[in-house]
Amino acid sequence: MKVLVTVKRVIDYNVKVRVKPDNSDVDLANVKMALNPFCEIAVEEAVRLKESGKVSEVVVASIGPKACQEQIRTALALGADRGIHIDTPDMPESLVVAKLLAKVVKAEAPDLVVMGKQSIDGDNNQTGQMLAALLGRPQATFASVVNLEEGKAVVTREVDGGLQTLSLMLPAIVTTDLRLNEPRYASLPNIMKAKKKPLDVTTPESLGVEMTVHTRVLSVEPPAERSGGIQVKSVDELIDKLKNEAKVI
Amino acid sequence: MSDYKHPYRDAEFVLNELVGFDQLCAVAGLDDINSELASVILTEAGKLGSDVLAPLNVEGDTRGAKLGEQGVEETFGFSAAYAQYVENGWPSLTAKEEFGGQNLPNVLGTAVNEIWHTANMSFALCPMLTQGAIESLVHHGSDALKQNYLPKLVSGEWTGTMNLTEPDAGSDLAAIKARATPEGDHYRITGQKIFITWGDHQMTENIVHLVLARLPDAPAGVKGISLFIVPKFLLDEQGNPAQLNDVSCVSLEHKLGIHGSPTCVMSFGDNGGAVGYIVGEPHQGLSYMFTMMNHARQSVGLQGVAISERSYQLAVQYAKDRLQGTRKDGSRFPIIEFPDVRRMLMQMKASIEAMRGLAYVAAAETDRVHSATDTSQAKHHQDRVDLLTPIVKGWITEVAQELTYLGVQVHGGMGFIEETGAAQHYRDARILTIYEGTTGIQALDLVGRKTLMNKGTVLSALLDEIAQVQQELAASSALQNESRALDTALTAAHEALQWLLDNAEKDASVAGSISVNFMMMMGYVCGGWVMGQSALKAQALLNAGQGDSAFLHSKLITSAFYCDHLLPRATGLLAVIKAGSQSVMSLPNDQF
Numbered sequence: 126m127k128v129l130v131t132v133k134r135v136i137d138y139n140v141k142v143r144v145k146p147d148n149s150d151v152d153l154a155n156v157k158m159a160l161n162p163f164c165e166i167a168v169e170e171a172v173r174l175k176e177s178g179k180v181s182e183v184v185v186a187s188i189g190p191k192a193c194q195e196q197i198r199t200a201l202a203l204g205a206d207r208g209i210h211i212d213t214p215d216m217p218e219s220l221v222v223a224k225l226l227a228k229v230v231k232a233e234a235p236d237l238v239v240m241g242k243q244s245i246d247g248d249n250n251q252t253g254q255m256l257a258a259l260l261g262r263p264q265a266t267f268a269s270v271v272n273l274e275e276g277k278a279v280v281t282r283e284v285d286g287g288l289q290t291l292s293l294m295l296p297a298i299v300t301t302d303l304r305l306n307e308p309r310y311a312s313l314p315n316i317m318k319a320k321k322k323p324l325d326v327t328t329p330e331s332l333g334v335e336m337t338v339h340t341r342v343l344s345v346e347p348p349a350e351r352s353g354g355i356q357v358k359s360v361d362e363l364i365d366k367l368k369n370e371a372k373v374i
Numbered sequence: 375m376s377d378y379k380h381p382y383r384d385a386e387f388v389l390n391e392l393v394g395f396d397q398l399c400a401v402a403g404l405d406d407i408n409s410e411l412a413s414v415i416l417t418e419a420g421k422l423g424s425d426v427l428a429p430l431n432v433e434g435d436t437r438g439a440k441l442g443e444q445g446v447e448e449t450f451g452f453s454a455a456y457a458q459y460v461e462n463g464w465p466s467l468t469a470k471e472e473f474g475g476q477n478l479p480n481v482l483g484t485a486v487n488e489i490w491h492t493a494n495m496s497f498a499l500c501p502m503l504t505q506g507a508i509e510s511l512v513h514h515g516s517d518a519l520k521q522n523y524l525p526k527l528v529s530g531e532w533t534g535t536m537n538l539t540e541p542d543a544g545s546d547l548a549a550i551k552a553r554a555t556p557e558g559d560h561y562r563i564t565g566q567k568i569f570i571t572w573g574d575h576q577m578t579e580n581i582v583h584l585v586l587a588r589l590p591d592a593p594a595g596v597k598g599i600s601l602f603i604v605p606k607f608l609l610d611e612q613g614n615p616a617q618l619n620d621v622s623c624v625s626l627e628h629k630l631g632i633h634g635s636p637t638c639v640m641s642f643g644d645n646g647g648a649v650g651y652i653v654g655e656p657h658q659g660l661s662y663m664f665t666m667m668n669h670a671r672q673s674v675g676l677q678g679v680a681i682s683e684r685s686y687q688l689a690v691q692y693a694k695d696r697l698q699g700t701r702k703d704g705s706r707f708p709i710i711e712f713p714d715v716r717r718m719l720m721q722m723k724a725s726i727e728a729m730r731g732l733a734y735v736a737a738a739e740t741d742r743v744h745s746a747t748d749t750s751q752a753k754h755h756q757d758r759v760d761l762l763t764p765i766v767k768g769w770i771t772e773v774a775q776e777l778t779y780l781g782v783q784v785h786g787g788m789g790f791i792e793e794t795g796a797a798q799h800y801r802d803a804r805i806l807t808i809y810e811g812t813t814g815i816q817a818l819d820l821v822g823r824k825t826l827m828n829k830g831t832v833l834s835a836l837l838d839e840i841a842q843v844q845q846e847l848a849a850s851s852a853l854q855n856e857s858r859a860l861d862t863a864l865t866a867a868h869e870a871l872q873w874l875l876d877n878a879e880k881d882a883s884v885a886g887s888i889s890v891n892f893m894m895m896m897g898y899v900c901g902g903w904v905m906g907q908s909a910l911k912a913q914a915l916l917n918a919g920q921g922d923s924a925f926l927h928s929k930l931i932t933s934a935f936y937c938d939h940l941l942p943r944a945t946g947l948l949a950v951i952k953a954g955s956q957s958v959m960s961l962p963n964d965q966f
Contacts, residue, residue, distance in 0.1 A: 139379065154922065155921065155922030155925065157382070159417075195410075195414070198414065199414065202414070202418070310418060310421055310422050310425075310426075310458070310462050311418045311462070312461065312462040312463040313415065313418075313462060313463035313464055313466065313467060313476060314463045314466070314476065315463075316411070316414055316415055316418060317476055320406055320411065321406075
């Protein structure tokens with residue numbers, strides 16, 4: 126059984142995010158980049174499935190400029206077998222990402238695609254769902270447990286108010302939630318081995334996908350700076366402020 | 375409590391811009407090793423350091439190792455962290471491939487070890503000592519000993535210790551009394567060793583002790599000491615730990631700092647003699663110790679960088695958070711805005727960058743010895759390693775005292791209170807000028823063996839190389855201040871060297887009287903060398919429009935601070951050096 130995992134290069138979660146002076150985007154110049162944490166969970170899940178003997182190959186794919194090969198190598202160091210880099214000048218929008226991945230899925234024919242539920246930069250939470258729709262395959266998003274059985278995947282999802290368990294016919298798409306697993310630390314020998322694992326590069330042209338733009342970023346604003354707190358004199362004053370100023374109760 | 379984040383940009387700046395990591399790997403024939411891989415390795419090591427080791431640092435301090443029924447019980451949590459460290463393969467980083475190592479350059483090992491020491495110095499001492507055991511076996515052990523012990527030491531499944539010191543044999547190892555009696559293919563070791571770091575613990579299934587002892591026919595003094603390997607558990611036919619050897623930890627020291635690191639009194643042969651195997655030839659033990667001394671001493675210098683970095687990170691965090699000033703409009707501001715607090719933080723930052731630079735540059739010289747293509751080149755680099763080692767150990771660990779002191783001072787009254795954590799770094803740092811040869815020993819080594827013995831030629835060659843950096847600074851209009859400061863310091867260094875060469879033979883007390891000041895002076899000058907190069911590289915990158923300009927500007931400002939505030943100390947030290955031994959030696963003993 127083959128699993129395809131998708132990974133995205135994003136700003137490291139430890140970095141304090143700055144907005145460009147012209148408000149056009151987040152400033153990524155010389156900022157530490159990392160593997161999107163939800164993608165890391167997806168890689169970990171695939172590697173665990175492989176270690177359990179249910180999966181024979183883990184392929185990892187990423188889209189973006191050449192630098193995203195670093196994140197593919199990280200995934201290979203965590204235990205994936207080989208990488209596919211779809212070389213694009215910048216980061217395409219979710220629908221284009223889904224179309225590119227759909228082509229990769231058709232070529233690779235994985236039994237399961239494991240993706241992060243969203244990336245911590247855009248927080249769109251769309252690509253997995255779009256990919257499933259484009260391929261006409263079953264999907265289980267926000268997975269907290271994934272079990273592979275004969276010809277199907279049994280996935281527990283975190284939904285409002287509790288857990289939902291779905292049984293999906295394979296091939297299928299699963300997106301990971303935070304509690305699915307705790308990713309391992311890459312070991313030194315595996316970091317060294319990752320250099321030698323195969324990494325193929327392809328382009329949107331050779332996959333036959335047009336980089337159409339459907340959405341445009343108008344402006345990026347930093348969140349409002351936290352203003353200083355005040356001390357209230359009584360519980361009544363607190364309730365009054367919550368009701369009438371903050372309007373939260 | 376304090377978070378630790380690996381300063382990866384500073385570390386990579388030193389590796390790439392000052393050491394020239396890619397070129398170093400290319401010369402060494404390590405084709406697939408480069409700065410990109412180094413960056414991945416440092417990032418992953420940084421995660422383990424921050425997430426797993428750093429949170430245990432306070433645990434080690436407040437709940438240190440204890441002696442129980444089954445031997446030493448290390449701090450709770452250390453064992454799991456050690457298992458993770460081993461599982462991730464970090465112990466094998468620089469070891470040779472034939473013993474399961476990754477054969478990566480020493481300078482990269484140094485950059486990674488900085489992470490472990492900064493995250494948790496008490497913990498990191500354990501693998502550091504194992505490294506010493508590995509070195510002695512690699513260089514001097516028989517094939518059988520190598521096969522039996524090296525793979526498990528390299529993988530970290532077993533740890534190693536160094537048993538040198540005895541109650542009457544500290545800096546003077548000639549006084550060692552432990553005995554080794556031949557018995558068939560092995561020896562029986564008896565005696566007591568003290569100050570044995572990580573001499574016992576429960577983290578691994580075996581511990582390999584390297585022990586200095588005397589054979590029955592041994593000549594007196596340093597030429598009669600042999601080196602033995604004494605495993606905690608003797609190995610069975612399959613090479614697995616089986617029978618408990620006649621060696622145990624009989625007590626633990628109560629210390630000022632590094633409480634997480636058990637400092638053991640080890641007793642060998644309480645029940646007839648511990649089984650030991652000789653390493654190399656009889657009576658060569660002390661010379662074998664010298665082969666790994668450079669590495670061990672540089673490692674302690676690196677600990678000085680690490681503990682200062684940890685202290686600095688904590689101080690910066692506090693200085694940014696602590697509101698103690700009021701503006702005219704009534705709003706409060708943090709203490710980092712007060713000039714004197716900035717002076718302290720800048721002194722910490724500038725010193726740490728100079729120290730880190732020097733530690734890595736010295737570590738890279740060891741790689742260059744191994745990759746040298748001819749003997750004169752190899753000798754040049756080996757001379758440089760030998761010269762820089764006492765400066766790395768002596769100067770860096772002395773400056774670390776001042777920096778961790780400042781780390782407490784920035785906190786004001788809260789620095790004196792243990793819960794902020796600043797005091798732990800100050801206490802932990804205190805051992806660094808003592809173990810692996812005190813500051814006095816390092817300084818004597820620099821003045822005697824490394825300088826007077828070659829008539830100052832090796833030091834002179836280094837000063838010439840520093841003068842080239844000064845010339846480059848002089849040619850850059852933006853770096854005139856740095857150029858002048860380094861020029862003044864170099865002039866003082868030349869004068870000190872000449873004074874030493876002229877006066878050492880006239881008066882036997884001169885070398886010992888001036889040695890520490892001489893070493894400190896050369897440390898500050900080497901720091902100026904590093905910071906001068908740092909400024910040149912940062913300026914060049916800025917001129918080329920490359921890199922992160924805020925980061926590169928901070929390099930320039932930090933270099934400028936070093937040249938303004940720290941490099942001038944060299945001039946002050948010159949006056950002390952030239953005062954010679956007169957006022958040091960003239961007071962009769964009974965007047966003390």
